[in-house]
Amino acid sequence: MKISLITLGCPKNIVDSEWLLGALVRPETELVDSMEQAEIIIINTCGFIQSAKEEAIETIFEAIQQKENGKCRKVLVTGCLVARYLEELKKEIPEVDGFYSNRDLPLAIKSIARTLNLSNEKSTRRFLLTPKHYAYLKIAEGCNNCCSYCAIPLIRGNLRSFPFEEIIQEAQQLAQKGVQELLVIAQDTTRYGVDRTDGKRIIDLLQQIVQIEELKWVRLMYTHPAHYTDDLIDFIAEQPKICKYLDLPIQHISNRILKKMRRKVNRQQIEALINKLRTKIPELALRTSVIVGFPGESVAEFDELLDFISSIKFERLGAFAYSPEEGTPAYEFSEQIAPSIQQERLEQIMEVQSRISFEHNSSLIDTVQQVLVDEYDSYQQKFIGRTQRDAPEIDNVVWIENAGLETGKLYPVRISKTYEFDLYGQVI
Numbered sequence: 001m002k003i004s005l006i007t008l009g010c011p012k013n014i015v016d017s018e019w020l021l022g023a024l025v026r027p028e029t030e031l032v033d034s035m036e037q038a039e040i041i042i043i044n045t046c047g048f049i050q051s052a053k054e055e056a057i058e059t060i061f062e063a064i065q066q067k068e069n070g071k072c073r074k075v076l077v078t079g080c081l082v083a084r085y086l087e088e089l090k091k092e093i094p095e096v097d098g099f100y101s102n103r104d105l106p107l108a109i110k111s112i113a114r115t116l117n118l119s120n121e122k123s124t125r126r127f128l129l130t131p132k133h134y135a136y137l138k139i140a141e142g143c144n145n146c147c148s149y150c151a152i153p154l155i156r157g158n159l160r161s162f163p164f165e166e167i168i169q170e171a172q173q174l175a176q177k178g179v180q181e182l183l184v185i186a187q188d189t190t191r192y193g194v195d196r197t198d199g200k201r202i203i204d205l206l207q208q209i210v211q212i213e214e215l216k217w218v219r220l221m222y223t224h225p226a227h228y229t230d231d232l233i234d235f236i237a238e239q240p241k242i243c244k245y246l247d248l249p250i251q252h253i254s255n256r257i258l259k260k261m262r263r264k265v266n267r268q269q270i271e272a273l274i275n276k277l278r279t280k281i282p283e284l285a286l287r288t289s290v291i292v293g294f295p296g297e298s299v300a301e302f303d304e305l306l307d308f309i310s311s312i313k314f315e316r317l318g319a320f321a322y323s324p325e326e327g328t329p330a331y332e333f334s335e336q337i338a339p340s341i342q343q344e345r346l347e348q349i350m351e352v353q354s355r356i357s358f359e360h361n362s363s364l365i366d367t368v369q370q371v372l373v374d375e376y377d378s379y380q381q382k383f384i385g386r387t388q389r390d391a392p393e394i395d396n397v398v399w400i401e402n403a404g405l406e407t408g409k410l411y412p413v414r415i416s417k418t419y420e421f422d423l424y425g426q427v428i
């Protein structure tokens with residue numbers, strides 16, 4: 001049975017797809033890369049914001065087209081779009097053979113296996129979709145922070161931290177499979193364990209994970225500025241395996257907007273945290289995300305954000321236009337900003353950030369960086385890798401001139417050239 005699984009959305013969805021494939025990959029099935037080759041098309045959707053929803057719907061109709069052309073037998077849909085709009089989807093797209101909410105992932109996996117007449121025992125292994133030298137480790141599902149613009153709590157529900165021992169076991173299994181870089185993910189990793197009674201927190205997890213010998217890099221993603229503790233910061237600072245890289249979405253910096261976003265922190269607290277992080281971890285690369293065009297954002301408040309970004313000089317930054325999501329408090333807010341103004345503000349932010357990124361990169365010329373080689377680009381005839389300062393897919397890469405390198409291996413690379421976002425170098 002030829003199966004094509006299309007995964008949309010964030011790394012948390014990638015992990016879900018890997019568990020699903022862990023149950024579906026077996027002697028009687030064959031994974032194929034594209035819809036065109038498949039008898040069964042499964043789409044793991046994202047339903048977070050408007051653009052993601054549109055992409056999911058487009059992909060579903062592409063698959064239905066395959067079925068109507070007699071190219072495939074079944075189209076199955078799972079993921080966040082289903083968790084959010086199950087009944088509407090069933091009514092509006094009856095051509096789909098099955099919708100499976102990811103609210104209860106083990107149940108969705110069992111139901112999909114049953115629909116494919118495959119024995120539906122519990123999925124006990126992950127079939128990695130990432131290159132085998134790095135993997136995502138999801139430590140919790142859902143979120144209780146309830147930021148006013150965010151649909152995640154509506155989709156994934158309240159925070160459910162996974163059992164401590166199960167996470168450690170999974171990390172050990174991944175390391176035994178050859179994983180060297182582990183990316184720790186959740187909606188808010190700094191909130192791990194607060195919903196459990198065993199008293200374990202993110203620092204306890206990290207302390208255990210860095211003991212795993214095979215692991216070289218442990219990367220902490222999706223942290224929240226309101227949930228850092230001094231002992232966590234100290235631990236990150238002193239632990240060589242923990243990447244000196246932190247993903248710290250601030251979303252905005254104006255106190256009035258932060259309050260309307262229900263981010264639970266104000267400007268002073270964000271500034272104090274960044275100062276503390278940079279003081280304790282001098283070589284730190286800080287990634288952040290910001291939202292522009294939030295309802296009521298005045299020109300002055302946007303300028304405050306732009307000035308802050310210009311002065312703080314984040315090493316990495318992602319900027320997004322606010323997307324009104326029904327069911328979230330912000331959806332009802334007055335003074336929604338016109339998309340054209342949102343776009344203008346987005347462009348201003350990215351223009352400033354590309355200059356800052358070039359400045360940061362230029363400071364690395366003639367330095368030697370440890371680079372993890374991810375892949376070979378046959379078109380450019382170069383290897384592509386990342387420093388500790390770069391997470392896969394979202395950050396910068398290093399193009400390496402040398403031939404004959406091994407993917408998944410760390411090399412000392414002298415940086416010789418830089419562009420806004422990418423670096424070039426040679427192994428020394």
Ligand code: SF4
Pocket residue numbers: 143144145146147150151152153187188224
């Ligand atoms: S912390 Fe992140 S996932 Fe949680 S509600 Fe806020 S934006 Fe959404």
